Amino acid sequence: MIPYKHEPLTDFSKSSNIAAYQSALKKIQSQLGRDYPLVIGNKKIMTEEKIISRNPADKREVIGLTSKANKELAEKAVQTAAETFESWRKAEPEARADILLKASAIIRRRKHEFSALLTKEAGKPWSEADADTAEAIDFLEYYARQMIQLKNGMPVKSRPGELNRYSYIPLGVGIVLSPWNFPFAIMAGTTAAAIVAGNTVVLKPASAAPVVAAKFVEVMEEAGLPAGVLNYLPGSGTDIGDYLVDHPQTRFISFTGSRDVGLRIFERASKVNEGQIWLKRVIAEMGGKDTIIVDKEADLELAAQSIVKSAFGFSGQKCSACSRAVIVEDVYDHVLQRAAELTKELSVGNPADNPFMGPVIDQSAFDKVMSYIQLGKTEGRMITGGEGDSSHGYFIQPTIVADVDPQSRLMQEEIFGPIVAFSKAKNFHEALEIANNTEYGLTGAVITNSRENMERARKDFHVGNLYFNRGCTGAVVGYQPFGGFNMSGTDSKAGGPDYLQLHMQAKTVSEML
Template identity: 35%
Template sequence: MPETVGNFVSGEWTDSETGETFAVENPADPDDVVARFQQSNAADTERAIEAAAEATDEWAATPAPERGRILNTAAQQLESKKDELTETLVREEGKARPEASGEVQRAIDIFYYYAEKARDLGGDVKASSGSGTTLYTVGEPLGVAGLITPWNYPIAIPAWKLAPALVTGNTVVLKPASLAPTVAKELVEALDDAGLPDGVLNFVTGPGSEVGTAICTHEAVDAVSFTGSGQVGDVVYEQAAEDQKRVQLEMGGKNPTVVSESADVEEAAEIVGSGAFDVTGQACTATSRAIVHESVYDEFVDELVAYAEALSIGPGLEDNDMGPQVSASELDDTMTYIDVGKDEGASLETGGDALESGEYEDGYFVEPTVFSDVSSEMRIAQEEIFGPVVAVIPVSDFEESVAVANDTQYGLSASIVTQDLTEANRFVDEVEAGVVKVNEKTTGLELNVPFGGMKASSSETYREQGDAGLDFYTTTKTVYYNY
């Protein structure tokens, strides 16, 4: 019998007033129910927000090193359960085991990182123009932070929002994605066991139309951090900005890797293939477009096809290279885009089929898919697919490759594979993306540097992770101290 998980409000696990729950299913085998969660409504969410508001003064007055100690203790607890957390993540989201293990470790590392940063929190001392005066700044918490997180990194993204919010003295209401909330619940339990005071962290599950809207519109919420689709992000921004909440949005991507004339083609194919097909392409930073110089184009397509066809597909707990998509609807969306690519005249080089028979009959599996002969105006080169599909676009020179890379509404992550230093440096300067990589895949992030996008990929207000993650959750007070 699967566990039924309550909402976490004021330090207690409670049922929704709706009396309704929803099931979280294993995408490799939907008959395997991981857990059941509360189908909460606006009233449930309001109670969580009020609990967070009541806890703000006490938590803000807690010394930052003590906040860091709680994060550190929670990280230790998560580390002791890493194998269990990894299996849970695979079961509810579908990632291959090594990918899930890496994500769990990422969450642990984030907690440790911000636990240490707690000792460095403070302001700056500046030189005053007058004698007998000390001039300095103080960083203070905003108050209540509403965090709305996605299903594709269901423990790492909640961790990288939670840790800086808590360590800077904010209280939190966390709404995880309904497709994969179980590992986020484990973060809450670890922090509670570590001694986080009641009301500082509250956890509410349910539909965005109820829970998300209540978070974005409630007058007691001071900041909203959202990661998800652009369509939902636009609604979040509109709702939260109405009463001038601080807002942070990270949304979609259509991330390019440029393969230059000088590139090692085999290496380039591995970089693109890993960026496109890891985590089943379900990453906002996944490589969706390979923009390839015509002199190496045919060779590159052959190498990328070979890479895709060598991948093993199946349940993540069985040590396959690529797991299923997270849900039937996500698989349907991917198959729709594959049909669009065919209809637009792109050449399907490999893949393109949903796997539905034999060992695949119960899950949401799709083959890694490569299209060639793609032009930049095609929908498969412009719209985010969020599945293991890559479009290979030929270009005649470096200038055209940058123009094609920038020819999209998105600007999240971009990379170039080249042995030409001039091209590498020009690409860094000219590409329109918040994350730029040279001779690396578009996926994968360091936790101690800012992360965020440009254009429709982000609100372009505040970055996440590193010191930038602390900036979003604090406001500055300037002190003139005449002694």
């Protein structure tokens, strides 16, 4: 098998790529407003009640309508997945992997089309959408190859007259609850991992971006995935989310989203319901409050660039986004001033026009972020931004708040928007203490030329993904396995060598010869 190779990002400085992307946007524009059915087994089901996906940059524009599931249809989906599992679990791992590789090839051929859909549905500027699609391809390719490596299990010892084997078998029916901020990459990755490991899936995509998930389901069907392995079930968390999590035939839940929802799922999944004969497994990624530390011995231009790109890429709507910059006092004013200059140069607008930054996802997100901006005016000094406009789309200017107390709400609570708080530290030791003072532990970065401080951070900066002399966003599948500590989730390390085992259980077979 050809070794895994990271999908390259598109170079939009080339006129041919610009033209190709603009063509893809026109194609997506011609497809807007379509109805998408539920997919349960081999049935496409239209319901009267719909989830309406709107363009966050132009809330009048409807991207698509997906049928909305109720509990009766959720039950049907679980039963279908449970029945299909009995045959799918016996499919050869190579055959399951081949489907993922076929799907990745289909997506690669239609890469700009999927990215253009993300620009429309999720409000992603071109480079952010392109990275989302590339990561989806990476997940499919990487997990397919990982399954081939794991198909024979792990070696164990055998004594004379005895043969022992240690292998992995799938768990059963998985519920995949995917997020809106990476509605293609994370949705495809969590779904594909479960499927290639031999499980069947009920996929409930985020209601803010369900159309790209519908398109992915179509691709998996085209790639040869048998009916019933992947069941597409948009719906509200209150209507069907709890029902799916609680169901006695649910074997595991794969969730990416907020801390509060993650804790609710974890609590509900811990209860054994009538007819349930296992302890459910939860794979959860629940957000972050991520810090970039700048040491006095550092490349200060790199520091400012890293903070701005990590804080404001995709409007700060990444669980890995830099929402806290902790700067040693010797260089604080310099880094703050330079970051402010860079931020004021950023373009904000309709992502179809390819600015640096587009909108936040919806009215709820807009209201939340604007409330934190108001809070920032009382907790610190407003340096840039602080303005928003939701009359046409949900646009907020990139905002820097300086001189913020490490214990303030702005420094402690996940905002998920284009706001970064600056805090001053007396020295590197205090900066590290501030960086660790949240309940989260997802990503962090340290900008320093001090090898001593690098080694101190390597041991003491308590995050799942730590980066030196670069920003704190942009983990690459197979290169930087992604997942965090504490309230950031179960440190599942997506895109890493241990991820597929979370979807399987080990079985020891011993034969006396």
